[in-house]
Amino acid sequence: MPVTMRDVAQKADVSIKTVSRVVNDQGEVANETRERVSAAIEELGYRPSKLARALVTQRTDTLGLIVSDITNPFFSEFSCGMLDASQAQGYDVFLCNSGARVKPEIRALRSLADHNVDGIILFPSWLNEDKLRAFVERHRPVVVVNRAFEEHPGMGQVLMDARGGAKLAVDHLVSKGHTAIGMLAGYATYPDVFQRVCGFRETVVAHGLPLKDEWIIAVTPVIEQGRQAALQLLTQHPQVTAVFAYNDLLAVGAIQACRELERRVPDDCAIVGFDNVQLAALITPPLTTVHVDKYELGWQAVTLLVRMLDDPEAELPPVCLDVELVIRESA
Amino acid sequence: MPVTMRDVAQKADVSIKTVSRVVNDQGEVANETRERVSAAIEELGYRPSKLARALVTQRTDTLGLIVSDITNPFFSEFSCGMLDASQAQGYDVFLCNSGARVKPEIRALRSLADHNVDGIILFPSWLNEDKLRAFVERHRPVVVVNRAFEEHPGMGQVLMDARGGAKLAVDHLVSKGHTAIGMLAGYATYPDVFQRVCGFRETVVAHGLPLKDEWIIAVTPVIEQGRQAALQLLTQHPQVTAVFAYNDLLAVGAIQACRELERRVPDDCAIVGFDNVQLAALITPPLTTVHVDKYELGWQAVTLLVRMLDDPEAELPPVCLDVELVIRESA
DNA sequence: AACGTTGTCGTCAACGCTGACATTCACTCG
DNA sequence: CGAGTGAATGTCAGCGTTGACGACAACGTT
Structure with a gap:
């Protein structure tokens, strides 16, 4: 039913191959012929x-x-x-x-293959490194975002400076006079939690401040969990006056918790988030947070992937995006 | 490089066709053979x-x-x-x-084709009805969401009860004693604006309230535009004490405008949104809005599309989802 | 003994396109 | 003037799969 190269060839009175040539404008085709074929293509x-x-060609012009x-x-x-x-x-x-x-990720991977x-771009990957590598072995290239791992041919990585972001956040909190800082962390199984928690710990220690494990609570990074965790943290350890959250969603939960506990933000409890999603600027009080250019992150991931596609042999180094602190009213 | 049917056939010592048969488990294959082939598939x-x-087969198992x-x-x-x-x-x-x-939509359509x-599922479509129909003619089936049009073979539609939602919103505003109600509308070129504005007008009139065209402002439905439009509406027509917004984003903008004008929400100015996006519950004050089950909408669109795929001849009627008012604190 | 029938499996062309390799023809050059 | 050159085009196989059809045993049936 749909028109094929054969139809065009017939109409233009040339061979199929010639049509192919003008479609991909490759090889030498006489101008007169090219125009005749183009006309036929247009017309049909x-x-x-x-x-x-x-x-x-083994190229589908599609990305996953x-x-x-x-x-x-x-x-x-x-x-x-992206x-x-x-x-x-x-x-x-x-x-x-x-x-x-993990299961759905594997299913998705398989189905894309x-x-x-x-x-393929994975943001992030929940597979363990071996499984991931095994997959990449058969289906390169793959770019993984926001999860660091040992470099490996066929695998690219795009990261943000999470550790640096955590430092920015804690530095700011300290500059505001806070000395007892807690953290609402994601679970350690989250691929990018490690860096943020690391940065947090390092910076707290660097300032010579107390670092208590009970002040670091790991939860699923959604608003409701953030609320509950903050409730727990702030009631069990009332001396904590500042909270750094793994992401903005947790920070929003923390703000809700403060409201319930009648702790004023930022006066009684300062809160800093991470990611700077749209929501951060819209809640009350507007959230101080670490800004990441997520759009750019997506763009970079594609750029890297395409580069790997163009030169499969090249060993491209990880791409790392800078972050910056956006100071609003929650800290 | 990747393993093909030929490889499996060779390994299982059968013809390619037999492999095809067990893969699609069609046709009669002896149990013994089937197992041999399955084993080869597994192994390879x-x-x-x-x-x-x-x-x-002309089937790609993909949707756009x-x-x-x-x-x-x-x-x-x-x-x-979806x-x-x-x-x-x-x-x-x-x-x-x-x-x-329009341009990017056409490009996307072409590229999907x-x-x-x-x-294909279009949410919504910015094409005029003729162009849309012309495309569908060659590439059925297509399901269009949130845009009503004349029924046509190969085109399905999934809608929400926008008119009813507008009525719900206005009724609620009226029940709170408001008599001067304005609307922040999207541009009429927006495919689903018409219904919402219609419902608004009808209901206002039904209540015997004044309906002024100057109280209906058409803007791009994003927060900032909502803020500006509300600013304009509320300063030029101070008698307006309630605003119905085309969507939650505009409503959020309106809340911001009220804050700037030092009008208390909902006391000095009541605001009702539409859509009930996540954000609506999180801002201050939480937004009263018309709830639509967006996830369900996506699910229904696929259901309809698949049904059209299964029976290309069937004339499926439009699917329409109910909406409901969620009363929070902004009205 | 000749004839369907049934179950199992294979052959072959085709889907729409591209890559490797002709082929043709005009033209140049020693 | 014959060989060589290069531009323009064609032929053919094959990418990995499926559908239409045919082959061939094994099994009753008359």
Whole structure:
């Protein structure tokens, strides 16, 4: 039913191969012929079948993107940058939600491989390093965002300076006179929690302040969990006057907790978040947080992936984005 | 490099066709043979190429989704439902951002068609009805969300009861004693603005209240525009004591405007939004708004699309989701 | 003994396209 | 003037799979 190269060839009275040549404008085609073919293409409304082409070239012009939760503004802004960059490079993208679980991630990976995507972006990956490497072995290239690992051919990484961000946050808290600082952390199984907690610990110690393990609470990074954890932290350890949160969602939960405990923010308890999602500027009080350019992160991931595609041999170093502190009213 | 049916056939010492038969478990294969082939598949880690299969069956097991802006929580929640439903049905999905503009939408449509997606979901469509119909003619089926149009074979529609939602909002405002109600509307070119404005006008009139065109302001539905429009509305027409917003983003802008004008919400100015995005519950004061189950909307869109795929001849009626008022503190 | 029938499996072309390798023809040059 | 050159185009196989059809045993049935 759809018009094929054969139809065009017939109409322009040339061989199929010649049509192929003008479509991909490769090889030498006489001007007169080229125009005749172009006219036929135009007239028939011919569009080359990416499917058929992919079968022979092994290139589908598609990328796969796996995120934990597209509903989370952090990921959706990232996806937006990723999508725009892909489009600019001529790729279409398959989107999958992993729900931050291993099984669905594997299923998504498999399913992307089945569709022969040219490359995959994982944000982040919940697989252990061996499994991940095993997959990449058969389906390079893959770019992993926000999770550091040993460099390996076929795997690229895009990171943000999480440790530096944590330092920025704690420094700011300290400069405001806080000496008892707690942290609402994500679970250590979260691929990018480690860096943020590390940065937190280092900086607290560097300032010569007390560092108590009970002041660091690990929870799932969603608002409600943040509320509960902050409630717990602030009632059990009333001396804590400042909280650094793993992400803005937890920070929002902490603000809610403070409201319930009738602790004024930032006077009775200062709060700093991480990520600077849209929401951060809109709540009351507006959240002081570490800004990350999520759109840019997505764009960079594609840039790196495409570079790996262009030169499969190259060993590209990790890309790391800077972060900056956005001071609003919560600290 | 990747293992193909031929490899499996060789290993199991059968013909390629037999392998095909067990893979798709169709046709009669002796148990003994089936097991031998299955073993070979397992051992070799064979996975059928969707590409090659698609070339002959004309089915790619992929769907296309075009949304205005994945960054908007309204669309991202929808996408989540759409993604989950697709996955449940065995489809992978191409995601495209149209940026709420015609050109990119057309480009996305074309590019999806080039990849031979089995069906497309448009949320919403910015094309005029003729163009849309022309496209669908060649690439059915398509499901359009949140935009009503004349029924047409190959086009499905999924809607929400926008008019009813507007009525709910206005009724509530009236019940609170408001008699001068303004509206922050989206541009009439927005596909789903019409219904909401219509419902607004009808209900205001039904209550015997004044309906002034100057009290209805059309803007791009983002926070900042909402703020400016509300500023304008409330200073030029101070008698207005209640505002119904086309969506929550505009409502949030209105709340900001009230704060600047030192009008207390809801005492000096009541505000009702539409959509009930996550943000609505988190701002101060929490927003009274019309709730729409966006996840369900996405799920329904896929359900409809798949039904159209299964029976191309069937004339499926539009699906319409109910809405409900969520009363919080802004009205 | 000749004839369906049924179950199992294979052959072959085709899907729409590209890459490797002809082929043709005009033209140049020693 | 024959060989060599290069531009323009064509032929053919093959990418990995499926559908239409055919082959061939094994088994009753008359």
